[in-house]
Amino acid sequence: MALLTKDDVPRIRENLRTCADFLRSVRFVLDVNSFEFYTKGAWCEHVVPALCPRDVIGAAREFGASAAVIRENCDHTWGIDVHQQKLVNVNLFLRAAAHHTLAGLGFLLSTRDIFHLFQSSVHTEFQEPSLMCDKKCHEVALLSRLVVALVQHCSLNQDSVLVGLHTCGNLGSNILRVFLCHKQLRALSNVGCCYHLLTETSPLGADAEDPCGFPMSQFLLKSGFMLGRNMKMTACLAPERAARGKGLPNESLFRWAVLQVIIRDRFKHVSTTQHIGKVCNKTASFLGYCRKAFVLLGLDDSQISDDDITAYHDSYAPRAHELEAFNTLKAALSPCVEAIIFLDRLSFLLEQDLSCHAALVSLFDPAKSPRHYAIVAVKDKQ
DSSP states (O other), X not given: OOOBXXXXXXXXXXXXXXXXXXXXXXXXXXXXXXXXXXXXTHHHHHBOTTOOHHHHHHHHHXXXXXXXXXXXXXXXXXXXXXXXXXXXXXXXXXXXXXXXXXXXXXXXXXXXXXXXXXXXXXXXXXXXXXXXXXXXXXXXXXXXXXXXHHHHHTTOSSOEEEEEEEEETHHHHXXXXXXXXXXXEEEEEEEEEOGGGOOOOOTTXXXXXXXXXXXXXXXXXXXTOOOOHHHHHHTTSOHHHHTTTOSSOHHHHHHHHHHHHHHHXXXXXXXXXXXXXXXXXXXXXXXXXXXXXXXXXXXXXXXXXXHHHHHHHHHHGGGHHHHHHHHHHHHHHHHHHHHHHHHHHHHHHHHSSSOEEEEEEEOSOTTXXXXXXXXXXXXXXX
């Protein structure tokens, strides 16, 4: 167990290739939009008839509860039919997803590992401010301890440590560029988030004044691999919570999907770009939800009666578990997308012409803080 160096770049690139190949193969799952789920018949289109939604949900929860780390992936079909773009075996699919994560690929250190590497036994006294929630207190306490360990490890006096806690979108990428460009910055600890805000292209191409958030590494830049909007949105899901039946807004997604069916059938139009936002609270009826949505979308709601709206809901209600099951599959792929984002950043750091050591750390409890991966780096003394 050691921090990674420039010598590890070939291994990182090989795993980037592995992750990219896997994500390309399962893109048919990742690219399904929840609001188009029923209008495009996604369940029948991408899942073999032998699999029922409740079995998929049950398998995902059982696998998630086991917290299995799959270091070897013996079945290279990954539980899917690549040509027909269908899920055929949920257990093999979940094992393949677990393998193509930072933990499964062997790149993830625990907090105990990283503190051991820095030979730090410090326990910072942290008084919880009354205005901070439990989640934020948990994050700040652990990150504070890591910063102290970095400072002690580098024997810092006048030099500085660069720290980011849940740096949104491109800020998570740009903080690495800042770290590399300033020699007085000796150490880095950064936890990213909001991957859906990452830019993958610039209007002017590779513009030094407006660099992209992804990809950063030479390998992925040359490969032409792109995440796309749906894959970036999937990276923002909370797989540990989803495995326990929490964390996915199943009811709101179901309403949105059925609303699209009504718009397609009764208004001859499918709203694919206009976002209706939170048009009602959790206690509002589906009827009230639709009426408010029609107004926001500028549709003449006199074209459909209350009874017809209710009939649509009742017709699709028995199929709500199809959408829940499919989104559970997407949640299982969330750490796979995070893996390629963080390996890309790790490779970018170590490719540079300076002596730098780095690691990827599971810093927080994922049940409390779903975005729990940190990239930690230390420069050698110049």
